[in-house]
Amino acid sequence: MTAVWDAIFQAGFFSSDEVQVALVVGGVVAVVSGVVGVFAVLRGQSFAGHALADVGSTGGSGAFLVGAPPMWGFLVFSVAGAALMELIGIQRARGRDLATGIVLGGALGLSALFLYEDTTVHNTTGATMTVLFGSIFAISSSLTPWVVALSAISTAGVIVCYRPLLLASVHPDLAAAAGVPVRQIGAVFLGSLSVAVALSSITIGSILSTALLIGPAATAVRLARRPGLAMLWSALIAVVSVWLGVLLAYDSYTWPPKHQAWPASFFVVAVVFLFYLGADAGVSLRARLRRPAAGQVAGDGPAPAGVSG
Amino acid sequence: MVPPLRSSEDAPGTYGEGAPPTGADLLRLDDVNVRFGDRQVLRDVAFAIEPGQFVGLIGSNGAGKTTLLRVILGLQRPTSGAVHLAAGHELGGAGRPRRAPLVGYVPQKVMLDPDLPLRARDVVALGIDGRRPGIGLPSRSRLALVDRLLEQVSATRFADSRVGELSGGEQQRVLIAHALIGRPRLLLLDEPLANLDLNAGQDVVNLLARLAHEQQIAILLSAHEMNPLLPVMDRVVYLAGGRAVSGRTDEVIRTDVLSGLYGRPVEVLEVQGRVLVVAGLETPDLPVVSAGARATR
Ligand SMILES: Nc1ncnc2c1ncn2[C@@H]1O[C@H](COP(=O)(O)OP(=O)(O)OP(=O)(O)O)[C@@H](O)[C@H]1O
Ligand SMILES: [Mg+2]
Numbered sequence: 001m002t003a004v005w006d007a008i009f010q011a012g013f014f015s016s017d018e019v020q021v022a023l024v025v026g027g028v029v030a031v032v033s034g035v036v037g038v039f040a041v042l043r044g045q046s047f048a049g050h051a052l053a054d055v056g057s058t059g060g061s062g063a064f065l066v067g068a069p070p071m072w073g074f075l076v077f078s079v080a081g082a083a084l085m086e087l088i089g090i091q092r093a094r095g096r097d098l099a100t101g102i103v104l105g106g107a108l109g110l111s112a113l114f115l116y117e118d119t120t121v122h123n124t125t126g127a128t129m130t131v132l133f134g135s136i137f138a139i140s141s142s143l144t145p146w147v148v149a150l151s152a153i154s155t156a157g158v159i160v161c162y163r164p165l166l167l168a169s170v171h172p173d174l175a176a177a178a179g180v181p182v183r184q185i186g187a188v189f190l191g192s193l194s195v196a197v198a199l200s201s202i203t204i205g206s207i208l209s210t211a212l213l214i215g216p217a218a219t220a221v222r223l224a225r226r227p228g229l230a231m232l233w234s235a236l237i238a239v240v241s242v243w244l245g246v247l248l249a250y251d252s253y254t255w256p257p258k259h260q261a262w263p264a265s266f267f268v269v270a271v272v273f274l275f276y277l278g279a280d281a282g283v284s285l286r287a288r289l290r291r292p293a294a295g296q297v298a299g300d301g302p303a304p305a306g307v308s309g
Numbered sequence: 310m311v312p313p314l315r316s317s318e319d320a321p322g323t324y325g326e327g328a329p330p331t332g333a334d335l336l337r338l339d340d341v342n343v344r345f346g347d348r349q350v351l352r353d354v355a356f357a358i359e360p361g362q363f364v365g366l367i368g369s370n371g372a373g374k375t376t377l378l379r380v381i382l383g384l385q386r387p388t389s390g391a392v393h394l395a396a397g398h399e400l401g402g403a404g405r406p407r408r409a410p411l412v413g414y415v416p417q418k419v420m421l422d423p424d425l426p427l428r429a430r431d432v433v434a435l436g437i438d439g440r441r442p443g444i445g446l447p448s449r450s451r452l453a454l455v456d457r458l459l460e461q462v463s464a465t466r467f468a469d470s471r472v473g474e475l476s477g478g479e480q481q482r483v484l485i486a487h488a489l490i491g492r493p494r495l496l497l498l499d500e501p502l503a504n505l506d507l508n509a510g511q512d513v514v515n516l517l518a519r520l521a522h523e524q525q526i527a528i529l530l531s532a533h534e535m536n537p538l539l540p541v542m543d544r545v546v547y548l549a550g551g552r553a554v555s556g557r558t559d560e561v562i563r564t565d566v567l568s569g570l571y572g573r574p575v576e577v578l579e580v581q582g583r584v585l586v587v588a589g590l591e592t593p594d595l596p597v598v599s600a601g602a603r604a605t606r
Contacts, residue, residue: 038426041424042425042426159443159444160442160443161442162442162443162444162445163435163438163439163440163441163442163443163444163445164439164440164441164442166427166431166435167435167439167440169425170419170421170425170427170432170435170472170487171419173379173382173414173416174414174416174439174484174487175439175440176382176384177382177383177384177412178439178491179440180439180440218424220426221424221425221426222424224426225426225427225428225469225470225471226426226427226431227426227427227431228444229426230426
């Protein structure tokens, strides 16, 4: 029994400071990503989330250039990117993708420049890897309080806007007719989204942050019938994915070829993906099991027209 | 040649002209104009609705029905004119709807995402306090109220189903319950019958007529097809070419009145108990402008 335990949680896993920070920061960020992600999915803003991550990477790579912690770079640029999208007109259905695309294009150009400078002039090859793919084991423990505070802000934004956001996801006109300031609510949510994306970027990198934001949420909305439950599921799946990812990455150091740890981000995204596939299969199976019962219900309707078996 | 029309008196469950005049109008539109660019969609539209009246807003595709309802809701600002709502609740210039509880709304063509993690009862509950910030705590009285509304629209059977997985007609009922739970005095429905088969449509119409009658909720319902509404409509607002005529059905659905509205000869015919508005005989190649017969596809 202990042998199994030791094989799973290898020597030093719980005593390592890096692992502890990774588990705490990763766990908190996962909760936020899971919660915010549900509305990102419902509002069809996964492209916006991905774009914000790319915009954030401009800040992350810029921060390396000036020697600042990348988190602040991610955060400032992601939030500024959200503000810019809002200004250009993310609210209009068609304007939304356009605004996102315009901001994204501009930021990616800068990002390429900064990463080039990071790599060639400043000779920090690791910058590219850290910005794009994250380095969860290299997060400074002094950032932990900040991560927690920013997570609280992002979650608070979603909680404050919870009911109006749900109403708007049923139909925007319904929300507007009920007196919801739809535009302002959307702006607050975009702010929450940008903070969540920045946090997600420092843990698993800007490229993969969308996976943590959208994957658990997309899985959860298929599983749960209630919005609160969907958020709980989403947060749970995200946390389990991140923690499993951290564990597997730590263990992979002893896998062959020896002494070449696999990136945690890979494992996180892999677990997220497996959750999605599992849920998809589960939902299909459930539907198939229920179908005979549904046929009986249809039979007592007023229209006797052909009920297929 | 004006064929006799079924007037609203002989319909069961309505009170037609026999209704006691309640005095103050619930809603009054004064010369509302709406222009998008150089396209004038509504032109001097004026009519009034009293409490408990069932009003049909009839017009073909693009006639401006949705636009008119959005103007009443305060979602669309009129280019000129005014919307007055019960005792001084004037819309004003800002265009922000402030009188939410007074007006309920069921938008056109809502097809909800099957992945929306909301049960039918959650959507109805959002009608109580969906505009408020925060998560909101469940309470027994709220749950009871939601149950009551679900029962009123015969939606109890699928109350716990995912709303996006319900049929169009079932979603329609859920949205009606959502609109009603805020206790509106005026209920606006945009083409609620468009996606329903004959039976389901008739059910919805009867339900609404009952609400109008029993709870004195005024109903303004848009449709491009007036026949299912004829038995229950107290009044009709007929839209064509951006202009509107309103009145009792037998005052409006007439060859002379509608020809004037369309600005070209049209004819009102009654065929096998159905009212058809067709292009006048003088211009036989004009298309049917509003056929009573249901399209047989
Ligand atoms: N925001 C807008 N900008 C420009 N034109 C608009 C706008 N909204 C509506 N229109 C135009 O106004 C006209 C009336 O539209 P509206 O949606 O009110 O018609 P409708 O009677 O509801 O039609 P349908 O039966 O197809 O729903 C249409 O020609 C439409 O193109
Ligand atoms: Mg319309």
